[in-house]
């Protein structure tokens with residue numbers, strides 16, 4: 094399963110509802126929501142009230158990326174706000190295993206994220222208890238940054254690791270994903286692409302349709318490999 098997950102961090106917040114509608118009309122099924130606390134990352138973005146408002150008006154799968162320290166403190170609140178999946182940073186959790194367990198217990202999908210310079214071994218032990226691993230392809234905190242090339246290799250190694258362990262876990266990439274970098278990430282093994290500026294800096298519906306079509310074409314071309 095391949096998915097495009099447009100990040101509303103790059104949307105026009107004065108027109109957030111319209112912006113989300115545009116990507117919905119383009120046929121996208123996921124929406125990426127970046128929560129930042131000003132401590133784990135330098136920026137502060139938005140939190141539960143925004144997620145609740147989005148949830149009331151849209152049925153997209155809400156893929157919530159928590160760039161906050163000790164996210165375990167807020168699991169039930171994010172569930173109540175309407176999140177479908179919570180992805181926590183391994184670097185931000187003292188007790189990663191129990192945090193992931195509690196996310197699932199609360200009825201959400203659980204994801205674990207790592208920064209570009211964090212080695213894969215940090216998530217190795219929890220691969221059996223997550224639905225997704227998010228490999229940051231930029232340093233978290235801001236939209237519109239440049240893709241860091243060495244992260245491609247990390248995605249490849251994660252894909253191999255999952256294969257060796259016979260685990261069916263999604264691989265999401267986030268940061269600097271655009272026309273020029275999406276194939277690198279897909280060829281390395283990613284199947285969920287977060288895109289912020291590539292979609293919302295410009296005509297969101299047209300951009301989302303274009304990337305959605307490219308993704309569908311990629312899936313079609315590689316369907317034989319996937320069956321193997």
Ligand SMILES: O=C(CO)[C@H](O)[C@H](O)COP(=O)(O)O
Nearest residue numbers: 233234236237268269289290
């Ligand atoms: O987690 C993030 C930043 O920390 C965002 O999801 C990311 O910024 C997406 O934006 P872009 O596609 O413009 O790089």
Ligand SMILES: [Fe+2]
Nearest residue numbers: 127158267287
């Ligand atoms: Fe993100």
